[in-house]
Amino acid sequence: MFINAIQEIFSHAFMVRALITGLFISVTAAVVGVSLVLKRYSMIGDGLSHVGFGALAVSTALGFAPLAVAVPVVIIAAFFLLRLSNSAKLKGDAAIALISTASLAIGVLAVSLSGTNADLNSYLFGSIIAVSKPDMYLSVALSVIVGAIYVVLYNRIFSVTFDEEFTTATGANTGAYNMLIAISTAITVVLGMRVMGALLISSLIIFPCLTAMRVFKTYKGVMLCSCVLAAFTFFAGLVASFMLKTPTGATIVLVNLVAYLVFYAVGKLRAGVLR
Amino acid sequence: MIACENVSFAYDGVVVLSDLSFNINKGDYVCVVGENGSGKSTLIKGILGLKSPIKGSIAFEGMDKRDIGYLPQSAQMSSDFPSSVNEAVLSGRLNSMGKRAFFDKKDKQEAKKAMELMDIYDIRGKSFGELSGGQRQRVLLARALCSAKKLLVLDEPAAALDPKASYEMYQLVKRINDEMGITILMVSHDCRSAIEFASHILHLGRTRYFYGLKEDYIESDIGKNYLCIWGCEHHVH
Numbered sequence: 253m254f255i256n257a258i259q260e261i262f263s264h265a266f267m268v269r270a271l272i273t274g275l276f277i278s279v280t281a282a283v284v285g286v287s288l289v290l291k292r293y294s295m296i297g298d299g300l301s302h303v304g305f306g307a308l309a310v311s312t313a314l315g316f317a318p319l320a321v322a323v324p325v326v327i328i329a330a331f332f333l334l335r336l337s338n339s340a341k342l343k344g345d346a347a348i349a350l351i352s353t354a355s356l357a358i359g360v361l362a363v364s365l366s367g368t369n370a371d372l373n374s375y376l377f378g379s380i381i382a383v384s385k386p387d388m389y390l391s392v393a394l395s396v397i398v399g400a401i402y403v404v405l406y407n408r409i410f411s412v413t414f415d416e417e418f419t420t421a422t423g424a425n426t427g428a429y430n431m432l433i434a435i436s437t438a439i440t441v442v443l444g445m446r447v448m449g450a451l452l453i454s455s456l457i458i459f460p461c462l463t464a465m466r467v468f469k470t471y472k473g474v475m476l477c478s479c480v481l482a483a484f485t486f487f488a489g490l491v492a493s494f495m496l497k498t499p500t501g502a503t504i505v506l507v508n509l510v511a512y513l514v515f516y517a518v519g520k521l522r523a524g525v526l527r
Numbered sequence: 528m529i530a531c532e533n534v535s536f537a538y539d540g541v542v543v544l545s546d547l548s549f550n551i552n553k554g555d556y557v558c559v560v561g562e563n564g565s566g567k568s569t570l571i572k573g574i575l576g577l578k579s580p581i582k583g584s585i586a587f588e589g590m591d592k593r594d595i596g597y598l599p600q601s602a603q604m605s606s607d608f609p610s611s612v613n614e615a616v617l618s619g620r621l622n623s624m625g626k627r628a629f630f631d632k633k634d635k636q637e638a639k640k641a642m643e644l645m646d647i648y649d650i651r652g653k654s655f656g657e658l659s660g661g662q663r664q665r666v667l668l669a670r671a672l673c674s675a676k677k678l679l680v681l682d683e684p685a686a687a688l689d690p691k692a693s694y695e696m697y698q699l700v701k702r703i704n705d706e707m708g709i710t711i712l713m714v715s716h717d718c719r720s721a722i723e724f725a726s727h728i729l730h731l732g733r734t735r736y737f738y739g740l741k742e743d744y745i746e747s748d749i750g751k752n753y754l755c756i757w758g759c760e761h762h763v764h
Contacts (some may be wrong), residue, residue: 292609301648314726364627377597397714403628404628405628406628406629407617407618407621407624407628407629407630408621410614410618411618411621414608414614414615414618415599415611417575417577417597417599417617418597418618418670418671418674419578419597419618420575420576420577421575421577421592421595421680422592422593422595422596422597422619422621422622422674423591423592423593423595423622424622436612464609465607465609469609469654469656470609470610470611470613470614470652470654470656471609471611471614472614473609474609496678525555
């Protein structure tokens with residue numbers, strides 16, 4: 253009966269597109285998320301999603317191709333936010349909050365002023381119907397590129413994340429790796445917004461890593477577990493939202509929360525047993 | 528190997544070191560001593576390229592940054608970072624990788640050798656965050672060994688260790704200096720170990736500096752004074 257339900261769900265072409273796009277994006281987001289969470293840059297992911305919302309809304313209102321505008325704008329914002337959070341003088345987290353709320357406000361104004369077919373809800377909370385075929389191809393292609401970069405630079409990104417000072421002192425160009433992490437985050441955030449919405453995309457980035465860290469204590473373990481978790485929670489959330497007729501993005505976040513609580517309990521039990 | 532000429536450092540306009548000049552030669556064991564706030568760690572950061580001097584120059588001869596191993600002060604590491612001992616030590620081989628994407632056999636062998644020397648090979652699968660302070664320090668020293676081809680820089684390597692473990696740490700560093708011919712630059716509070724193991728002393732005082740052979744330092748006014756304050760004079764001979 254469950255198999256039948258799954259078959260029925262994915263007989264809709266838009267659901268297949270949402271599934272393929274979402275799986276690629278959520279696994280990419282998880283991979284990028286591990287370095288963001290461990291470098292304590294989680295707020296940057298969140299800030300970028302709001303900037304992305306503003307950029308999408310403005311470009312739609314002005315009649316430009318949304319992704320073509322949003323991707324470069326968010327990449328520039330990523331450079332900027334990274335610089336802010338690295339500088340000790342400025343209050344980095346306050347500046348990020350400022351930029352993200354301002355972007356949100358600009359986006360909301362742009363949507364309401366243009367007033368045409370732009371749907372505020374789908375920007376903020378995502379819409380699986382919004383995923384067009386070109387969106388899907390672009391998402392898959394960019395996900396594969398970001399994923400490949402993370403595989404090739406796996407050891408270097410580990411070292412930059414684990415101990416940036418050591419990595420710089422022993423001759424690596426850590427600034428370049430930080431930029432790469434920022435650009436990858438920007439790309440992932442903009443792509444993920446179509447499915448998850450601006451308000452929920454950062455959960456795709458943060459949850460899998462935090463959940464995996466409850467049980468796994470090595471970098472490789474956390475990395476692999478995050479990817480599996482991201483794929484599983486996306487799939488489960490998508491199916492559940494279709495069957496229960498609930499909003500997709502919010503359902504996926506809730507599935508992630510449940511997974512986190514389960515892993516938390518397993519981690520606690522394990523620590524208790526070992527003690 | 529390292530030539531510092533008239534270097535000065537400042538934080539927010541406040542000068543912490545001014546007009547310091549010295550040369551470190553291959554095979555030296557240099558111990559940097561001095562009171563808190565005298566700029567020891569700042570100097571280390573300058574040599575490692577983590578902080579730029581406001582004046583003067585620091586030049587490497589016959590080596591570059593990829594020949595350096597660095598042991599930071601342990602307090603900076605976060606304890607919930609997921610990393611095995613093996614992963615942490617292997618990351619020291621990064622500066623030997625060139626354009627390769629992954630570690631090869633030689634990298635893994637070097638990491639194994641470093642872990643065996645530090646007596647942490649048995650716990651290589653353990654999580655770094657769950658180790659004791661002393662074990663962590665050994666892991667980070669193993670990582671530093673993996674990346675040190677010519678110079679090993681240590682910032683308070685014994686700060687988190689009990690007296691016995693710190694003595695072992697100093698002995699290990701001496702062995703690295705003797706057996707592998709790696710130049711040592713170490714910041715230390717512990718003047719006993721400085722006097723016992725170092726070949727050269729760099730003393731950073733608030734008003735004056737000393738740089739030279741350990742034997743000369745012991746005879747100098749600044750040296751006598753410092754060793755007396757710390758009750759180390761009877762360790763001299």
